[in-house]
Amino acid sequence: MKYQFKIAAFVAMCFTMSVLSSCSKDDNPSNPTSKGTTVKLATTTKFGSVMTDSLGNSLYFFSLDANGTSGCTGGCLAAWPIFYKEHLTIDTSLKAADFGVITRADGSKQTTYKGWPLYYYAGDVKAGDINGDGANNIWFIAKPDYTVMLANQQLTGNDGVQYNSQLQPGQEVTQYITDAYGRTLYAFAHDHNNTNVYTKADFSNNATWPIYEVDSIKYIPSILDKASFVKINVFGKSQITYKGWPLYYFGPDAQTRGNTKGVSVPTPGVWPYVNLNTAAAPIQ
Structure with a gap:
């Protein structure tokens, strides 16, 4: 990344x-x-x-x-x-x-x-x-x-630590995908290709990591490949994926643009940001 x-x-x-x-x-x-x-x-x-x-x-x-x-x-x-x-x-x-x-x-x-x-x-x-x-x-x-946008800034986790693009402590401006309003979107390291394994059927854990719901995939920034974005069904709701990774918000980001608190929760790498260099999600 x-x-x-x-x-x-x-x-x-x-x-x-x-x-x-x-x-x-x-x-x-x-x-x-x-x-x-x-x-x-x-x-x-x-x-x-x-x-x-x-x-x-x-x-x-x-x-x-x-x-x-x-x-x-x-x-x-x-x-x-x-x-x-x-x-x-x-x-x-x-x-x-x-x-x-x-x-x-x-x-x-x-x-x-x-x-x-x-x-x-x-x-x-x-x-x-x-x-x-x-x-x-x-x-x-x-x-x-735009269905998604791109942001470039210093990552700062929920622990208050600044992280570089490798999600190691350090200072670096990193590019990552957001929604149209600049609110950070995350992947879940345990998900599979176009398969959300985190969200419960009753959505009881959705407040912590809300799925990024979309009606349709419209336009994306020109440096990204629109074919990398897919809409999947998650218990009756539509979630967008990028390179197979279902995308989520982080609740404690409080829907505030520029917040990247999720990158450190519970440890760096479990809920990473995504960008142009993100590898495709595994099939299983």
Whole structure:
């Protein structure tokens, strides 16, 4: 599960990307809502519905913002300017409750969606460009319908200890899968491929490790393979799996984005995080 990042390298790469323009973009986005809408949706062939400003400029999420504060500062902001509107008028298919505002360390304000601060990308030269998605595996086009997202931050267990990507005590920024709101999802080491062996039929232990229930698997961050996600039936409820691992929340995380307390319970490795490098669950 090794996925190591260095914060200084992030900032340097972010700054470098302010003068680079990617060749990848989506084709023919349509922006049906009026110019008076400050956040609207555009329909694209590659990404489906994406979020834009009133002029059709794409908006992005940053995976380092797992805890709801902005990790893009200094030179990073030259490449990824913040998006903020004091008075929002949103697309009718979006929910006002999903929007918020944070005050950044420098005192400026930034609009958030589902807890993710919103940004532009300087490499998008015209409305409809989506050149920033997947940049450094940490920037993703903002969408209203992600089933999972990715976070990058220091893991801290329920025991208060900081853990590295190998789940050994240590400091390291680790990438891991979350729900759409940045809330950590875990695997159970004793589960089998697409088989939940933890949850009881009466769900009496579900409060401690709630299953991640989904109606359907919609969109996922572009660096992940959608085929790795499957929906299984657990005593009449639908749970999502990743590479065969059923996914769970941890109750004491208190549905708070950025919390990773479950990685140390009862000992590291029993309830690990999952990411791009997670091995497939065993058949039995």
